[in-house]
Amino acid sequence: MNNLRQQFIEFAVKAGVLKFGEFVTKAGRTSPYFFNAGMFNEGAALGQLAQFYAHTLIDSGLQFDMLFGPAYKGITLASATAVALAAQGRNVQFAYNRKEAKDHGEGGNIVGGPLKGRVLIIDDVISAGTSVRESVEMIRVAGATPCAVVIALDRMEKSGKDDALSANSAVEEVTQAYGMPVISIGNLNDLLEYISGAGADAELNRYQAAVAAYRERYGVA
Numbered sequence: 001m002n003n004l005r006q007q008f009i010e011f012a013v014k015a016g017v018l019k020f021g022e023f024v025t026k027a028g029r030t031s032p033y034f035f036n037a038g039m040f041n042e043g044a045a046l047g048q049l050a051q052f053y054a055h056t057l058i059d060s061g062l063q064f065d066m067l068f069g070p071a072y073k074g075i076t077l078a079s080a081t082a083v084a085l086a087a088q089g090r091n092v093q094f095a096y097n098r099k100e101a102k103d104h105g106e107g108g109n110i111v112g113g114p115l116k117g118r119v120l121i122i123d124d125v126i127s128a129g130t131s132v133r134e135s136v137e138m139i140r141v142a143g144a145t146p147c148a149v150v151i152a153l154d155r156m157e158k159s160g161k162d163d164a165l166s167a168n169s170a171v172e173e174v175t176q177a178y179g180m181p182v183i184s185i186g187n188l189n190d191l192l193e194y195i196s197g198a199g200a201d202a203e204l205n206r207y208q209a210a211v212a213a214y215r216e217r218y219g220v221a
Helices: 003-014 043-060 073-087 130-141 170-178 188-196 208-218
Strands: 018-024 030-035 066-069 093-102 108-112 118-122 145-154 182-187
Touching (some): 003 018, 003 043, 003 145, 030 208, 043 073, 043 145, 043 182, 073 093, 073 118, 093 130, 118 130, 130 145, 145 170, 145 188, 170 182
Parallel strands (some): 066 118, 118 145, 145 182
Antiparallel strands (some): 018 030, 093 108
8 A cells, every 4th residue: 555545544544534333335235434524524634635635636647627526525625625736736727516506696507617628526435426427417518528536435345236236336337437537545455454554553453354344245356
């Protein structure tokens, strides 16, 4: 695990965003861990999270012209990441959508810079891929090109119900459906490596078997 990914998992744990125990996911599965980016809810933590997004994008070498944050979590993430990128010498515009179009003032459902060029979508995770699909449609309607998605954590697990599991994860399905990469700051493998490592405390280490079993049942290669 590279240093940035290790630092991100540790940061998420210490911020209380990445928790361990028993949690029911949107797919109805009982997961031994839960990641809730909504808990990055104060200035210092959000600023640090944005730095992780910015450095991940810079390290990826991906070419993009602007950022797009799907409502609602993506709004904060895109805004904060734009600030972090500017601090690194990369000043780009950002935009986000309203859930309901505004019929007065400037109107429409897009706020911020005009969608143009290669547009990078920023979100926290990809579950069913709904926000990505909606974002891609809005970007294309505006005449711009969705070029990639960046997320905080890739759960790396097969989509679908237990009796009809897909061979692919939600992230892989997005890549196949839209022909664009999905970049993550960290993923399930990084998480498991972190709680299994010598640096993890005994409280975290005791979840190693449960997370490994979950990956064995639902994980993609």
